[in-house]
Amino acid sequence: MPLQLYNSLTRRKELFEPLIPGYVRMYVCGPTVYSHSHVGHAKSYVSFDVLVRYFRFIGNKVLYVQNITDVGHLLDDGEDRMLKQSRLEHQHPMQIAEAIARSYFEDMDALGLVRPDISPRATGHVLEQIAIVQSLLEKEFAYEVNGSVYFDVRTFKEYGRLSGRTLEEAVGGTRVESRSEKRYPEDFALWKRAEPEHIMRWPSPWGEGFPGWHVECSAMSMKYLGETFDIHGGGLDNQFPHHECEIAQSVCATGKPFARFWLHNNLVTVNGQKMSKSLGNFVTLKDLFTKYDPIVVRFFILQSHYRSTLDFSEQALDGARSGFERLQNAVQNLRAALARAEQEGRKGGSHCDAVAYDRQIRDALDDDLNAPQAIGALFELSKEMNALLASGSSVSLESLRSVDNVYRKYGQDVLGIVPEVPGSSRSENLENKLMDLLTTMRNEARKQKNFQISDRIRDGLKELGVTLEDRKEGTVWKKE
C-alpha cells in the first residue's frame, strides 16, 4: 500500500507523491522563541519527525525546513510577545530569542528528533518578507494605511478554504472589535508601523516597522522550498488564521499554488482541556525530563495518533514508561539470543515470521502515519519472540536476524523509540568493568552460599541507585 496522508485542504486521505519524484520538500511551523517548550510542542515536532524519518526510510530525499519565529507574533493588545518577554526579563529581545532557541534545540535533541535541514529565523528574512508585501501591493491584494500594510481578504476568493469558513460566517461571528485602520475586519497585517518605543524595527518602503506574523512563513518556505512545495505542517491551532493567511498571501504573491498537502497535528490536553500557555496548564519539557526519560515522552506521544488529542497525566506517562521498558527488554532479550546463536554458528532452528510484522507495520505507517498501530505490532512481535525464547527452543539465526531488523528499521530508524543500545549494560567503559567485577564477585559469593556478602553488594548498589537483576542468562544491572 503506498503512503496516504490526510490533507486538511481536502479533508480526506490522499495518496502522497512528491511533485519531484524522490524529493520531498516540507515546511513545518516552528516555535516562537519567547519561552521554553512544553509537551504540546513535543507532540507536534515528534509527529513531523516521524514523517521525515519515514519519507527517508522509504527512499526519498527530504528537504525539511522549520522556522524560528523571533519577531512579529503579537498578543491581543498588539504587543509583540518577544518584546513583552524582553521587558519582563530586562533583556534584549534577541537575547531571549537566542536563549530560547538553544533551549528548544536542546529539548528536541533530547527527544531524538532529526534536526531540520534549515532553521531560518524571521528576523533574518525581513528583506524577503518586504518583497512579498511589495508584490502584494503592486498586484493590489494589499493596501497601505499610516505605515502599515494589510492584506485585503476580499480579493482572494479562496480565503477560508483551509479552515472551512466563509468570509460572511467569519465576520458574523467575529468577537474582536475591528481595527479601524482596516478596510475589512478580517484583513490581516503584512507589515506594521513601529511606534517610537518599539525596539524591533526595520526600514521599509512604508517607514520603520516590522513584519506581520503570517508573512514570515510564506517568505521562508518559498525561499528554500520554491513557490509550490509538497508539505506544510503545523499544529491544529494554527490552521486558522495563520495557515489560511499564509495561503492567501503566497498564492496571491506568486500566482501559483502554495503547499500541496497541509498536515495538522492535534493538541495535547490536560484533563480534557487544551494544554496552553494562556490556560497555565502547561508542563515544560525541561521539568518533565527531570522525572521521565525524554525517549519515554517520545514513546508516550507516539502511542496516540498525531491527529488525535493526547491526554496528558502522570498516570498515563507512568504507563508509557512501563511499556517502553517492556519493549526495551524484548529487544535486549532478542539481541542476547542473537549473539548466542551467532557465537555457536547455529544451523536451523525454529522460525518466526518477521515478514508478516514488517508488512503490518508498513501498512500502519502508510495509512496516514499510524504510529500507535505500528507500535502495537512491535509489541505483538515482542510477545511472540519472548514466548519462543522462553520456551527454550532454539530459534534460527535467520529468524533472529530478521526480527532484529524489524526493531532496527521501525523501532529505531523510523519511530525512534528503540535506542541503538537498549538498556545500559553494554557499553565498554570503566563503569561497566567495575559492575562486571562486582556482579562476578557477588555471584561467586552466592555460589558459596555466602549471602551476607552477596546481599551486601546488592543492597549497597541499591543505595547508589543501581539495581541488580538475576536473570536466567545472568545478572544485569540498571541505573535509576
Place this chain on the structure above:
RNA sequence: GGCGCCGUACCCAAGUGGUAAGGGAGAGGUCUGCAAAACCUUUAUGCGGCGGUUCGAAUCCGCCCGGCGCCUCCA
C-alpha cells in the same frame, strides 16, 4: 452565534461495515537462597444513550446527552 472534532475496559489508546490491536494497572503462574526484575496466561457479549439502514454497525444515517477545539496569542 458560526465552523469542526471527540466520547472504546480501572487508566492511556488503535480500530471507520464482517463480528473489539497494543500498553499500563489488577489477578494467576514460571523462574528463584531471598528479593526484585523478566517472561507467560488472563481481564469489554460490548465501543455515551435511543432509534434507523444492512445478512451483518464501535464503524453509515437521524435525534439526544456529555466533553473539547477554532473563530483572539498559542504546537
